[in-house]
Amino acid sequence: MSTEQDYLLIEISTERLDAAAAPALRKRFETGEHVGLSRVILDLGQVEFIDSTGLGLLVSLLKQMAPGGRIAVVGAGPGPTRLFQITRLDTLFTLCADIEEAKQALGV
Amino acid sequence: MASDPPAEHIAIRCDLFEVRKLAEWLKARCRDAELSPEVLIELELALVEAANNIVEHGGLGPDDTIRFGCRITPDSVAMTLSDRGSPHPGDLYADPHAAPLDATRSRGVAVILACVDDVHYVRHDGWNLFTLTKRL
Numbered sequence: 001m002s003t004e005q006d007y008l009l010i011e012i013s014t015e016r017l018d019a020a021a022a023p024a025l026r027k028r029f030e031t032g033e034h035v036g037l038s039r040v041i042l043d044l045g046q047v048e049f050i051d052s053t054g055l056g057l058l059v060s061l062l063k064q065m066a067p068g069g070r071i072a073v074v075g076a077g078p079g080p081t082r083l084f085q086i087t088r089l090d091t092l093f094t095l096c097a098d099i100e101e102a103k104q105a106l107g108v
Numbered sequence: 109m110a111s112d113p114p115a116e117h118i119a120i121r122c123d124l125f126e127v128r129k130l131a132e133w134l135k136a137r138c139r140d141a142e143l144s145p146e147v148l149i150e151l152e153l154a155l156v157e158a159a160n161n162i163v164e165h166g167g168l169g170p171d172d173t174i175r176f177g178c179r180i181t182p183d184s185v186a187m188t189l190s191d192r193g194s195p196h197p198g199d200l201y202a203d204p205h206a207a208p209l210d211a212t213r214s215r216g217v218a219v220i221l222a223c224v225d226d227v228h229y230v231r232h233d234g235w236n237l238f239t240l241t242k243r244l
Binding site: 016018019020049051052053055056057059060062063078079082083086087088089091092 | 124125127128131145146149150152153156157160163164209210211212213215216218219222223
């Protein structure tokens with residue numbers, strides 16, 4: 001994770017954000033840098049597959065942020081994008097083409 | 109000597125990491141059949157969600173096995189998961205309760221139903237047979 005002035009950038013390095021990987025990632029998120037923040041950019045460029053457990057973990061991330069907090073997602077490939085669409089979570093997370101677009105979307 | 113035909117099914121241990129082997133096996137079959145990436149994405153999602161359900165809720169132990177087979181025709185793909193765990197709830201896939209948008213869990217059934225056209229469950233001779241069918 002890295003912190004720019006107005007947002008936190010979180011890069012997920014696992015290829016499969018699935019039920020098997022979720023416990024380890026949940027542990028990583030326990031570092032709490034995102035807790036109480038209002039803007040996060042989530043880089044899924046290395047993630048080839050997400051299942052509903054992995055997606056639930058991302059929702060947990062959002063719920064740990066400040067009220068009204070927002071997450072912009074960059075690098076989502078076809079598989080993860082399809083899951084966001086199926087679950088309508090593309091209305092809760094802002095899917096962006098790149099970090100610049102994500103920063104604009106978040107207003108930072 | 110002619111090469112062996114691809115296996116009709118694969119068996120894994122009841123373990124979430126093992127479910128990844130099912131996905132890889134499915135993707136190989138789909139590539140051989142030249143299915144579109146869009147179809148493969150939805151098939152993989154449905155398979156993984158269904159297999160995860162069996163691992164997490166099926167009453168199996170870590171040494172029990174889950175079998176997976178896949179039949180691809182020009183019109184459809186039928187994926188069948190079978191196990192000898194507890195009977196599945198009969199209405200599990202009949203009318204899924206829609207999870208709230210900000211729910212952190214309980215989306216798996218809805219994802220399956222969004223990705224395939226038919227879900228069929230039967231219990232026979234101590235086996236759960238769960239078939240997901242997607243029309244092409």
